[in-house]
Amino acid sequence: MNNLKFRYDQTSVRLEIEGLPDSSIGQDKTKLGIVSSWRLDLVGSPQLEGRREHLQSLIDVVYPYVRYRLSGISKSFVDKKNQIKITSSIFGTKLLLTSSQANTDPLTIELDDAELSDLLFCLDSFRHDPRVEIDFSPPPFTPLPRSELLERIPFYKRFGASLFGITCIAVASMLFLTFYDEPQYQNTPSPEQKIKKSL
């Protein structure tokens, strides 16, 4: 058996992939066609292990999360099987992992921004490795819709000016109506009447 083992290192992250070439489609002996297992070491956290689907789930949540962080938005993402959740925290980023095995408590891993970029770098290196011939594509990167970008502008900044304008007009109208003195029109005599009076 041609067991292959690839390792991707960054300062605080190590990703190890084990697998073998897919001989059924005549793959080269140096190419990875089947992933049998993977291990992820994050400094200060327990080692993570899993199958191919779990790695795809990790990629499916990490990449969209990073895409939003690039636009300055912190948004939570969960994978399809509800096993991996990524969300922002005071410390930086929180990964909540639920094991598929029974009687195993969920695991929470806190990453700072440096560790998040290390994790992303390792996943990127793996995905773009020319020796890996399996598609681990994340959801496509697209510009964010305007509605999502508007969320990062505080409400008072977004509508502050228009609200202030409307309030000013309303207050001015109320003051005008309150203190408005209706002019008292008096019947002023016409010049003819004046002459008649004087006579």
Next chain:
Amino acid sequence: MPLDHDHLNAQLAPPLGRRGLERLDFLLLLIESIDLNGSQSMMWTLQQLGLDHQFPNCVELWKRRCHNPLRKTSRRGSLKTTDSDSLILILCTMAERLYPQLRQLLSNKEPDFISKERWKLLNNRILELIQERMNVRRGAIQRILKSENSINFIKQLVLTLALSAGPGGFERLRASLLDPTP
């Protein structure tokens, strides 16, 4: 892992909007603040990436960067997609080269005193460059120069640069720069 040249042949995206051009120029400014020979390094990177025919000298690079509407001497019109893609490619390559420094800045596990000193130095350098090159009469620049805003602004730039390093950084950064102006 080196970024390959095929990114430029990828499907061409629409030209960058006003906000995208501003962010692109500020990211290049951040590189110049971290790497004191930043402008020279950019020229070397251009040669390394085979983009020297597009940017034969510093002036050509500066002319493209002047599309940022917040500059003192800004140029009208939008930047060609090939030019913006080349600038993004330079950014990603430089981010990969400067990754250890970016990482140090972002890490919470560094000693607090050293971390604060690093941020202070970077803050001073980038604000000096902004005052030197940007139109300080513009409200957007005045907001950045206010100390309480500048830290968050620079932190977001550093994070953007760190997350743009690596082989997939180009697509990520380009998509983020194409965000519509809110």
